[in-house]
Amino acid sequence: MTMERVSASLLRANLYVAALDITTEDATQKWGEPEVTWDDLGPWNTFVFRLDDGTLAGLVREVTNSPSPGYALVGSNEKTGNATGVNPAHTLIAFLVESGTDESRVLHKGFD
Numbered sequence: 001m002t003m004e005r006v007s008a009s010l011l012r013a014n015l016y017v018a019a020l021d022i023t024t025e026d027a028t029q030k031w032g033e034p035e036v037t038w039d040d041l042g043p044w045n046t047f048v049f050r051l052d053d054g055t056l057a058g059l060v061r062e063v064t065n066s067p068s069p070g071y072a073l074v075g076s077n078e079k080t081g082n083a084t085g086v087n088p089a090h091t092l093i094a095f096l097v098e099s100g101t102d103e104s105r106v107l108h109k110g111f112d
Contacts, residue, residue, distance in 0.1 A: 003049040003057070003098040008035040011048045011058045014074040015083035016110040017091050020059070020101070021070045027059060030099075036063065045071075049095070054078060055086055057095045070107055 027034065027047055034045035043063040051057050056078050059071040075091040077084050088111040096103055 003051050003095070005031055006048050006050050006056070008037050008046040008048045008058070010050075010078055011046070011056050011074070011076050013082035014056075014058060014076040015086050015088060017057070017073040017075050017088045017095075018106050018110055019068065019070055019108040020073050021105045021107050022059065022101070023070070024061065027071065047071075049099070050078065051091070051094045051098055053090075053094065055091055055094065057091055068107075070105075 024034065024045055031047050034047055037044045037046045041062060045061050045063055047059040049057050056076040058074045058076070060074060061071045073092065073095060075083060075086040075088060077086055092106070092109065095101070096106075
């Protein structure tokens with residue numbers, strides 16, 4: 001089984017996992033157009049996936065004025081609506097394997 005793209009509305013409270021060197025062009029070629037979500041900072045390009053273990057993994061980036069290159073990878077527990085039980089190291093590894101993304105694309109880990 002491979003990860004499944006799901007609605008960004010499923011990604012609620014989440015945990016920062018890593019920063020990835022992925023451009024919007026790369027992501028769009030691989031997964032189609034991003035969903036645009038909004039928070040207090042403004043609009044975000046958002047791609048959300050359900051990993052094989054059920055964890056939600058999201059790639060998020062501010063549409064304008066992003067403070068850093070690439071996308072943030074975040075994780076969430078779909079059943080609880082928050083990050084309870086999400087293991088950031090496992091989420092990162094699972095996302096890289098299931099998406100076919102090379103580990104060299106990891107710019108920063110949010111754990112260690």
